[in-house]
Amino acid sequence: MADPEIKSYAPHHESQSAAVTESPTARAVLMIVAFAFLGVFLLLPLIIVFNEAFSKGIGAYAEALSNPDTRSAIRLTLLVAAISVPLNVVFGISAAWAIAKFEFKGKAFLTTLIDLPFSVSPVISGLVYVLLFGAQGLLGGWLKAHGIVILFAVPGIVLATIFVTFPFVARELIPLMQEQGNGDEEAALSLGANGWQTFWYVTLPNVKWGLLYGVLLCNARAMGEFGAVSVVSGHIRGLTNTMPLHVEILYNEYNAVGAFAVASLLAGLALVTLVLKTLLEMRYGAEIAATRGH
Amino acid sequence: MEVRVANVRKEFDRFPALRDVSLDIKSGELIALLGPSGSGKTTLLRLIAGLERPTRGNIFFGEEDASHKSIQERNVGFVFQHYALFRHMTVADNIGFGLKVRHGPTRPSAQEIRRRASELLDLVQLSGLEKRYPAQLSGGQRQRVALARAMAIEPRVLLLDEPFGALDAQVRRELRRWLRDIHDTTGHTTVFVTHDQEEALELADRVVVMSQGRIEQVGTADDIYDTPNSPFVYGFIGESSSVPVKVEDGQVWIADRPIGLSAPQAPEGQATLFFRPHDVELVDGCSGCIAGTVAASRRVAGTRRVELEIGGERQRVEIELPVDHPAAQKSRVAFRPRRWKLFPAA
Numbered sequence: 001m002a003d004p005e006i007k008s009y010a011p012h013h014e015s016q017s018a019a020v021t022e023s024p025t026a027r028a029v030l031m032i033v034a035f036a037f038l039g040v041f042l043l044l045p046l047i048i049v050f051n052e053a054f055s056k057g058i059g060a061y062a063e064a065l066s067n068p069d070t071r072s073a074i075r076l077t078l079l080v081a082a083i084s085v086p087l088n089v090v091f092g093i094s095a096a097w098a099i100a101k102f103e104f105k106g107k108a109f110l111t112t113l114i115d116l117p118f119s120v121s122p123v124i125s126g127l128v129y130v131l132l133f134g135a136q137g138l139l140g141g142w143l144k145a146h147g148i149v150i151l152f153a154v155p156g157i158v159l160a161t162i163f164v165t166f167p168f169v170a171r172e173l174i175p176l177m178q179e180q181g182n183g184d185e186e187a188a189l190s191l192g193a194n195g196w197q198t199f200w201y202v203t204l205p206n207v208k209w210g211l212l213y214g215v216l217l218c219n220a221r222a223m224g225e226f227g228a229v230s231v232v233s234g235h236i237r238g239l240t241n242t243m244p245l246h247v248e249i250l251y252n253e254y255n256a257v258g259a260f261a262v263a264s265l266l267a268g269l270a271l272v273t274l275v276l277k278t279l280l281e282m283r284y285g286a287e288i289a290a291t292r293g294h
Numbered sequence: 295m296e297v298r299v300a301n302v303r304k305e306f307d308r309f310p311a312l313r314d315v316s317l318d319i320k321s322g323e324l325i326a327l328l329g330p331s332g333s334g335k336t337t338l339l340r341l342i343a344g345l346e347r348p349t350r351g352n353i354f355f356g357e358e359d360a361s362h363k364s365i366q367e368r369n370v371g372f373v374f375q376h377y378a379l380f381r382h383m384t385v386a387d388n389i390g391f392g393l394k395v396r397h398g399p400t401r402p403s404a405q406e407i408r409r410r411a412s413e414l415l416d417l418v419q420l421s422g423l424e425k426r427y428p429a430q431l432s433g434g435q436r437q438r439v440a441l442a443r444a445m446a447i448e449p450r451v452l453l454l455d456e457p458f459g460a461l462d463a464q465v466r467r468e469l470r471r472w473l474r475d476i477h478d479t480t481g482h483t484t485v486f487v488t489h490d491q492e493e494a495l496e497l498a499d500r501v502v503v504m505s506q507g508r509i510e511q512v513g514t515a516d517d518i519y520d521t522p523n524s525p526f527v528y529g530f531i532g533e534s535s536s537v538p539v540k541v542e543d544g545q546v547w548i549a550d551r552p553i554g555l556s557a558p559q560a561p562e563g564q565a566t567l568f569f570r571p572h573d574v575e576l577v578d579g580c581s582g583c584i585a586g587t588v589a590a591s592r593r594v595a596g597t598r599r600v601e602l603e604i605g606g607e608r609q610r611v612e613i614e615l616p617v618d619h620p621a622a623q624k625s626r627v628a629f630r631p632r633r634w635k636l637f638p639a640a
Contacts, residue, residue, distance in 0.1 A: 186374070186378065187374055188395075189364075191443065193392075194366065201395070206381070
């Protein structure tokens with residue numbers, strides 16, 4: 001009887017049998033293709049970003065980052081991520097729990113709906129908010145009458161970011177939870193644990209690696225989102241410009257150092273995300289392996 | 295703790311998994327729920343545990359009606375088919391989990407929990423494995439940890455779902471004896487589900503045979519094997535052969551010949567005759583016997599199984615003969631069952 005294998009994001013080493021091993025030439029070709037591709041499309045742009053950012057020396061770089069508008073963009077981006085990521089964690093866990101552990105009407109519909117932000121262009125999701133909350137929009141009049149500003153302000157940016165990033169956590173957790181089933185939760189309940197204890201001691205540890213991965217992806221996207229945010233932000237300098245928007249403005253103003261300095265921060269975020277994930281996997285490798293077996 | 299299941303019906307999406315099931319489980323008893331898949335045995339176990347709620351009927355723990363109590367309130371130890379050990383916890387933490395999640399004064403100190411855990415590990419003969427993770431244990435060891443974990447909460451009833459289902463035959467047999475020993479030491483009222491009749495008959499004080507959401511028969515291994523009360527039980531437990539017959543004048547007939555069995559109590563008309571293939575006597579000549587031509591003969595372990603074609607309708611029936619019995623070579627064999635039972639044709 002095969003025990004259910006739990007997917008993990010740790011690299012999966014398997015011993016290669018001689019029969020499926022390609023000839024040395026074939027292997028070399030495959031590896032060169034893979035590395036060349038990654039080099040041209042991923043590594044090179046990264047190098048160029050940092051190269052441009054530091055093209056006029058470290059002084060110019062520091063100056064570009066200390067610009068008040070740039071600082072404000074960084075602050076706004078952090079704020080947006082700080083609001084939207086935790087909300088999407090809560091949403092992602094709830095949705096994954098509901099979909100993986102219960103049977104209910106409309107389950108397939110909910111599953112499809114979660115994917116919507118992936119299949120819809122971010123610009124369109126931004127436009128939806130304009131139609132909804134804009135001055136001529138569905139709720140525009142009511143909002144205006146009550147003095148609530150959503151569009152071209154921070155709330156609009158947060159909403160658009162949440163919309164764009166909400167599949168990340170849920171998408172990571174649903175297959176994981178479905179695969180694990182209800183057995184562990186039933187066991188915890190039978191041992192006298194209440195719902196909260198079951199969630200905290202059993203469900204959460206079982207999905208923590210998937211959850212962490214989802215959070216990292218969600219955060220990277222929340223900070224990097226351009227399209228949807230661009231539509232609802234209004235591009236008010238120092239007020240509603242997030243980092244990606246600010247990069248574009250600086251670039252359009254031929255301020256290459258400024259644009260690439262901010263871009264280097266976003267690129268740095270991506271690198272930090274990657275390193276963090278790798279470190280965690282190294283540190284907790286044994287535990288991840290334990291989560292996987294059983 | 296006595297457990298009484300009273301007229302329980304359970305439906306899943308209108309489909310009845312259990313139809314009007316009643317069962318009394320005595321305190322301290324080791325009882326097996328035996329049946330083919332889809333017979334409702336696991337559903338019954340989960341209902342007793344409180345993992346499912348009955349559609350109708352009640353479940354009593356002693357005098358108390360537990361039908362609407364949650365699984366936490368029922369205080370049962372449940373061992374899952376695939377153990378459901380918490381993979382991120384060590385063996386000791388797994389066993390101590392039920393004590394750790396208690397509230398207020400009923401919650402033992404961390405030290406006490408550790409002590410209880412290693413005590414239970416001793417009981418299940420896994421001392422020294424406290425720090426291991428479930429992934430580092432063999433199937434049989436996981437099974438023992440699961441049992442220790444269930445016993446840690448001092449349950450009123452111990453419930454095991456196919457406890458040996460995922461283990462290989464050798465380990466199964468060992469664990470069977472071991473479970474019996476543990477039961478005799480601790481005296482827990484224990485219910486286990488199995489589809490393996492050998493396991494049920496060997497291990498349990500009483501066996502509950504189930505089929506299609508109903509209880510067919512409840513009894514000791516001897517009762518179930520020697521006096522099956524339905525064609526299903528006759529067919530399901532042990533080897534059996536059956537022949538369509540008719541009853542007339544208190545005699546059993548195959549086609550137009552009496553076969554030397556008298557059944558004065560049986561109702562007249564069509565019936566099915568059941569007997570054990572090994573429980574037959576061979577007779578010479580045939581005035582009052584079942585006679586047939588040998589259609590096939592197979593060697594099975596210590597015996598030879600012979601298939602006979604009898605009667606005009608080429609009905610096949612199986613009997614067992616000693617390996618060196620000369621009758622196995624003959625083309626025509628006559629026999630009479632020693633112990634048998636008639637069930638009216640449905």
